[in-house]
Amino acid sequence: MSVDLPVSSPTWVSAFLDLAAEELERGSAFWAQVTGTTLSAVRGAQHEFTTLVPTDGDDHLRIQRRDAGGSRVHLDLxxxxxxxxAAYAVELGAEVVRPEEREDGFVVLVSPGGLSFCFVGQRATTRSRPTSWPAGHRSRVDQVSIDAPGRLLAAELAFWRDLTGxxxxxxxxxxxxxxxxxSxxxxxxxxxxLDDDATEVSVHLDLTTDDVGAELERHVALGARVLASHDHWTVLADPGGLRYCVAGxxxxHDVPA
Incomplete structure (x- = not known):
């Protein structure tokens, strides 16, 4: 039985690495090397955007220079x-920060918990394959984690469920x-x-791999730092301090053949 999805249900989700201006060059090089992608030409009215272009399929990782504030991640739906x-998202509790403008075609909003995200119109349909590395293992950025302090979690869960359908x-x-x-x-x-006193919701990226040891060794060689190890995942920071995780x-496992 088909299910009617809301107008805000995304056909594609991209993650944007919003890198602080002073970290842009180093961070862009790091993420291109970590993901096995190629940096596109710079674009945007302020020359602020680049794309991490995969060897096959459509991209789902992009980079933006952030001229104020530290590095972070936001989502493009x-x-x-x-x-x-955007109108439906506002009904659910979001706030529009920047309305749609004809020349760029995107809307910037924040969720009820303060997480920045955008609605965009670019079409994409084909998932890229994991990257195979010389050591014989593979890895891929295939998840985003929306991290909410306990007091904001219930509202954020309801918002993202209803927004996406x-x-x-x-x-x-x-x-x-x-x-x-x-799929x-x-x-x-x-x-x-989150069990800390963060004031608003944030996002981090998760990579999966079939050889955690080899993948962690590769990241550290590129300038990452290991912050914490858990049974199933490891928390790292990129050279500029932006946190992300690697999971085994x-x-x-969920890429169509």
Whole structure:
């Protein structure tokens, strides 16, 4: 039975690395090397955007120079009608920060918990394959984690469930919920309860690999730092301090053949 999805349900999800201006060159080189992608030509009215172009498929990782504030990650939700999607998001509790403008065609919003995200109109349909490395293993950025302090979690869970129209389920870990993302999407979406006193919601990237040891060795050689190790994942920071995780899962377990 088909399910009617809201106008804000994305056909594609991209992650944007918003790198502080002083970290842009170093951070761009690091993420291109870590992901096995190629940096596109710079674009944008202020020459602020680049894309991490995969060897196959459509891109789902992009970089933006951030002229004020530290580095962070935000999400781009690709939808057919950005204005209609934004209007629905506002009904759910979002706030529009920058309305759609004809020349750029995107809307900037913040979620109820203060997470920045955009509705964009670019079309993409084909997922890229994991990158194979000389050591014989593979890896891929295939998930974003929306990290919410406990007091903001319930509102954020409801918001992202209703905004995307995707079912929300609990995981084996009590602090995590997972959106049931369609298999055509390039990124899984996890929502995590933070046990700290963060003032607003944030996002980090997760990579999966079939050889955690080899992948961590590669990241550290490129300038990353290991911050914490858990049973199933390792927390790292890129050369500029932006946090992300590496998990031990086959990186193509949900990629269509």
């Amino acid at each position: 690709h939808v057919p009608d950005q204005a209609a999607a 995707w079912r929300l389920r609990r995981t084996a870990y009590p602090e995590f919920h997972q959106l049931e993302v369609p 055509s999407q390039p990124l899984q979406v996890l929502l995590q309860r 899962d086959p990186p193509d």
